[in-house]
Amino acid sequence: MVLELSQQQFDLLHGCLAESIEELHDEVLHTDQHEMRGELREKLHQLQALRRQVEALMQREQPSL
Numbered sequence: 876m877v878l879e880l881s882q883q884q885f886d887l888l889h890g891c892l893a894e895s896i897e898e899l900h901d902e903v904l905h906t907d908q909h910e911m912r913g914e915l916r917e918k919l920h921q922l923q924a925l926r927r928q929v930e931a932l933m934q935r936e937q938p939s940l
Contacts, residue, residue: 885936889926892929903919
């Protein structure tokens with residue numbers, strides 16, 4: 876599936892991902908249950924990978940100066 880997003884939508888997506896990553900990171904740090912911490916850490920890694928993909932797309936879409 877391919878999505879076409881405007882620069883404003885990319886910026887919003889990037890901001891939401893950053894906020895979600897920060898909140899999930901805090902949750903991983905404050906979770907006492909080892910199994911749950913592992914699951915949260917995996918979700919965190921998935922969000923971080925998605926953010927890197929969005930950042931790469933954002934850089935490709937920006938005009939060169």
